[in-house]
Amino acid sequence: MAVLKVGLCVGCGVCAKACPHSAISVFEDGVRRIVFDSKKCEECSFECNEACPMGALEGKPDKVGLVFEFAYCVICGKRLNVVKEEAEYLAKKLIELGENPEIAFLCDNCKRKRLFGVANKYEAYLG
């Protein structure tokens, strides 16, 4: 049976890139929309299922549109190029790796400043 486990989907759009029949689309305006069009699905070798990092797809995706809000940098407030669910997933992965999960919620500029700040302190410590 065709299933999209909506609760598992983090809105990354990887499945859309994997689909050779353009049956899955990603639109970005103020939000990110992932649209699954079952009419366009050719039930290929289910590359979308394979590509999904969350195991959210099983078989032919249903016709459905999902909407995700973007995440914002916790320091400067700039909009990130990931949605909230993706940032939360990345944060969990960083925790598993023993890294600081805050990195998942920083824009590139603030990430760079934070990482250089650490490097500068380290250099000062070394003298």
Ligand code: SF4
């Ligand atoms: S199963 Fe359908 S939606 Fe998935 S990659 Fe193949 S054609 Fe695209």
Ligand code: SF4
């Ligand atoms: S690859 Fe999986 S998690 Fe990412 S948008 Fe597609 S269904 Fe959702």
